[in-house]
Amino acid sequence: MSDAHDADMKRWGFATKAIHGPGGPDPRTGAVSQPIYQTSTFAFKNAEAGAGIFAGEEDGYVYTRISNPTVNALEQTMALLEGGEAGVAFASGMAATSAVIFALCNAGQNIVLCEPVYGGTHSLAESVLPRVGIKPRMIDALDLDLVRDSIDENTGLIWIETPANPTLKVVDIAAIAQIAAEKSVPMAVDNTFATPFYQNPLDLGATLVIHSCTKYISGHGDVVAGMVVTDKAMGEKIRMESLREIGGCLGPFDAFLLIRGLKTLPIRMIHHSENAALIADYLAANPKVERVDYPGRNDHPQHEIAARQMSGFGGMVTFYIKGGRAEGARFLNNLRLCTLAVSLGDADTLIEHPASMTHSTYAADELLQFGITENLIRISVGLESMDDIKEDLDQGFSMI
Ligand SMILES: Cc1ncc(COP(=O)(O)O)c(C=O)c1O
Incomplete structure (x- = not known):
């Protein structure tokens, strides 16, 4: 993309970004609607190029579990809308949630979970995480002293969901982000209810934003999908550990439906x-x-x-x-x-x-x-x- 395009993009309003995304028409064909690259694998130009991509010395697609042009177009548009550097798409909101937790928390650590949250997130924390040595600390994040006191040297992540499912309790993202920053602990915000149109947690100091794209991003009840938006280094870590190795990737057709949903x-x-x-x-x-x-x-x-x-x-x-x-x-x-x-x-x-x-x-x-x-x-x-x-x-x- 040209410098003029980059300058335009910085000035664009939300709706323009949601409709055009950062990439514009398909660079290979000029197609205005995002083509669906319905392929599992990608041919290398030659053996050296293939080895270069695997070694991280050259750019290129390898395999759709790791990345795919249609899915990338969605990830880049979501990153643009949330004000982050990188998006990583998943097969569901829960795949995105577990990807973030497993990328950031190790056995022996704890996760501070500000309640209430979606029931699936709650049972992941309560029933699954302890089995792999990650302890949940469920707290009421309206009490900022309690948030501060719940974080210790073993806290791997603070998780908030606001407005929360189902009570619509609202917690102060900026205030919790400040505590997280003081304690040097990453903070994730489930932004599913507000969507990037009404709330941008990264601007308020969050480290990561998670979406169940199944909901308003799709808008039509025909896709199950998830998204993480964060900075470049964290996005790469999550792609390589949680997507490449754990494997809950989004399919290209579902990404196409979500790109279409974003326009409205x-x-x-x-x-x-x-x-x-x-x-x-x-x-x-x-x-x-x-x-x-x-x-x-x-x-x-x-x-x-x-x-x-x-x-x-x-x-x-x-x-x-x-x-x-x-x-x-x-x-x-x-x-x-x-x-x-x-x-x-x-x-x-x-x-x-x-x-x-x-x-x-x-x-x-x-x-x-x-x-x-x-x-x-x-x-x-x-x-x-x-x-x-x-x-x-x-x-x-x-x-x-
Ligand atoms: C706030 C919130 N986060 C995450 C999820 C999980 O998303 P998914 O159903 O796409 O896995 C849901 C599902 O209802 C939700 O409401």
Whole structure:
């Protein structure tokens, strides 16, 4: 790319970057849409060139588990959008999560995990990591002294997820990043709920950003994928250790779908947020609802932190139905438009009961400790007509 292109790219707004990426049209063919390089392996020009690539003396593709032009185009666009130097794509958000943990933590070390987090991340930390000698320390990161006191010379990584799944608790990325920097410990932020459109943790001092691209990056509920964005050296370490050796690579066709999804990320996020804000207000005014949590509302307990570190509040709304599990089940069983399903970030409104579904990996006392109560319902507000979503929720509530 020319110097003029690099200068243009620095000036571009988010939507332009999301649509064009850093590479522009395919350099080999001029194709404007990203071609799908659906190949497992790549021919070397000659024996010397092949050996040179393996020795790291020459650039070139070797094998799609390590890198692929379609997947690289996605990685570079995500790095551009998050303000990082390198992206590494994975076959799922959990593959990206475990890749980061295994790249940064060794047996005998601990990971400080700021709760709550996605149920899969929680059970990875609680059930899998101890088997390989990595101890999880689950803490409430609203207490910054506790964050500081939980880090010791054996801490390999601090992990936060904000807004958190499913409670939408917001933690202060910059404040925790400062503690991490004082203690020289890397910090990872799961940015799945906010997306790079509304929050850039690297700008706030994080070392790595993780996404489940399955969600808003895809936006259409048709891909499972993950991404890590970080600096060049860390990106190379994660690619070589966690991708090349552990092997959870993303396929080229899925990368193509995500590149296509990214082009509409800004307009989708704006519409998701508008719809979510309206649904949050509707729920707050509903006598059958005990409480609503949406980071954009003034009554969200960490609204001030959210307003400082996010430029918009996203499409997720959590509410606590009056009554308990039985009332929640009756409400969910009577919905006709909102789909009872896990996952989030799709054009369709998805609704679920975290305590018995996405977060059923938490023990009963942990659910209570981290605020994932039996009457908590999570909505991923979709892009449908607002009146239709409200009408469906109304008729669900009318059954209790
Ligand atoms: C916040 C968050 N992080 C990570 C994951 C895991 O992603 P995946 O399902 O793509 O493995 C999820 C899945 O729901 C999630 O909600």
